Amino acid sequence: MPPRSSPGRNDHEHNGADMAVALVTGSGGLVGGEASRMFLSRGMTVVGIDNDMRRVFFGPSASTQWQVDLLKKRHGYVHHDIDIRDASSIARLLDRYRKDVSVVVHCAAQPSHDWAARDPVADFTVNANGTLTLLEAARASAPESVFIFVSTNKVYGDRPNQLPLVELETRFELSPDHEWHAQGIPESMPIDQTLHSVFGASKVAADVMVQEYGRYFGMRTACFRGGCLTGPGHSGAQLHGFLAYLIQCAVTDTPYTVFGYKGKQVRDNIHVADLVEAFWAFFQRPQIGAVYNMGGGRHSNCSVVEAIAMAEALTGRPMRHEYKEDNRIGDHVWWISDVRRFQSQYPEWKQRFDIRSLVADIHHGIRARLAA
Numbered sequence: 001m002p003p004r005s006s007p008g009r010n011d012h013e014h015n016g017a018d019m020a021v022a023l024v025t026g027s028g029g030l031v032g033g034e035a036s037r038m039f040l041s042r043g044m045t046v047v048g049i050d051n052d053m054r055r056v057f058f059g060p061s062a063s064t065q066w067q068v069d070l071l072k073k074r075h076g077y078v079h080h081d082i083d084i085r086d087a088s089s090i091a092r093l094l095d096r097y098r099k100d101v102s103v104v105v106h107c108a109a110q111p112s113h114d115w116a117a118r119d120p121v122a123d124f125t126v127n128a129n130g131t132l133t134l135l136e137a138a139r140a141s142a143p144e145s146v147f148i149f150v151s152t153n154k155v156y157g158d159r160p161n162q163l164p165l166v167e168l169e170t171r172f173e174l175s176p177d178h179e180w181h182a183q184g185i186p187e188s189m190p191i192d193q194t195l196h197s198v199f200g201a202s203k204v205a206a207d208v209m210v211q212e213y214g215r216y217f218g219m220r221t222a223c224f225r226g227g228c229l230t231g232p233g234h235s236g237a238q239l240h241g242f243l244a245y246l247i248q249c250a251v252t253d254t255p256y257t258v259f260g261y262k263g264k265q266v267r268d269n270i271h272v273a274d275l276v277e278a279f280w281a282f283f284q285r286p287q288i289g290a291v292y293n294m295g296g297g298r299h300s301n302c303s304v305v306e307a308i309a310m311a312e313a314l315t316g317r318p319m320r321h322e323y324k325e326d327n328r329i330g331d332h333v334w335w336i337s338d339v340r341r342f343q344s345q346y347p348e349w350k351q352r353f354d355i356r357s358l359v360a361d362i363h364h365g366i367r368a369r370l371a372a
Contacts, residue, residue: 021100025049026108028064030234034272035105040076048079084108084130094141101142107150116199127202135213146286149210151223152203157194160332171264171303172334184336197330214289227295227337231272232365247362250311255320260327263304268296268336271353281346295337300355314363
């Protein structure tokens with residue numbers, strides 16, 4: 001059977017006429033939704049793939065169907081309810097558009113450490129096999145397309161926890177005399193012989209395969225190894241989406257659980273609008289087998305303790321939260337991305353959101369969504 005599709009307003013299935021197509025997997029999710037809107041705003045047709053697996057992973061409250069419904073109202077958007085593990089359906093879809101596919105943005109994933117440990121086979125088939133399915137379909141039908149993969153800093157496993165850290169009042173911080181203190185962790189950090197978690201291992205497999213399709217087959221590919229990717233469109237859940245879920249708990253007066261490290265673990269957070277602008281820059285001048293650490297860097301980062309304080313300032317009331325001593329397996333104590341490699345190659349790219357404007361934007365978005 002052909003994959004189910006639902007054209008957006010005033011749109012039709014591909015009729016053979018030339019068009020510039022951006023194929024976006026996970027189009028209902030945080031990154032995929034933002035990427036879809038960005039490409040639509042620049043005159044491209046967006047072919048979105050999303051079967052709301054986030055609902056399966058995290059329950060009804062994490063469903064991304066609301067975002068798909070909004071995209072379907074946009075001119076130029078065509079939706080396909082396909083599982084990325086379905087190789088025959090993915091191959092047929094890429095074959096339908098063929099050379100019109102200018103860029104594939106692969107955002108669909110199982111994103112949780114905890115969920116992956118419960119079902120390693122499902123996690124690996126979604127993250128690793130699903131990525132291979134897309135790569136092979138693109139190589140067969142649209143080999144000139146640009147392939148952008150949303151990877152993760154979890155490919156480094158828990159190696160960042162071997163860095164020399166100092167404990168401050170509200171956060172852990174890298175020792176000031178360390179060479180990475182000023183800018184954060186670069187792409188040269190090794191990814192092997194470390195504890196990854198099941199999720200991290202599946203993303204390593206996908207990340208390396210994306211690089212290999214670039215280096216071995218000559219495809220123009222990029223792995224963006226994200227820190228915390230977030231924004232007002234994030235359907236946050238306890239097992240994934242730290243900052244959006246924390247702000248959601250603060251707004252709804254829901255208890256929030258802090259896991260380990262005294263709540264002083266540090267994450268850099270990048271607004272998804274800034275992230276997709278990086279995708280666009282790479283799409284304009286693509287390379288073969290590129291790898292980039294991509295996050296808020298020194299420009300936008302916080303600890304859990306600091307995030308709670310910002311949430312309380314926005315809501316005007318104390319936030320209910322509890323502390324559990326055990327941290328999540330493979331969880332980083334301190335992560336700040338060094339984004340200079342990307343910035344040096346694409347100097348036109350700038351981050352617009354720092355941590356406070358990012359938190360405020362998430363807060364505004366959650367309140368608006370709850371009021372709708």
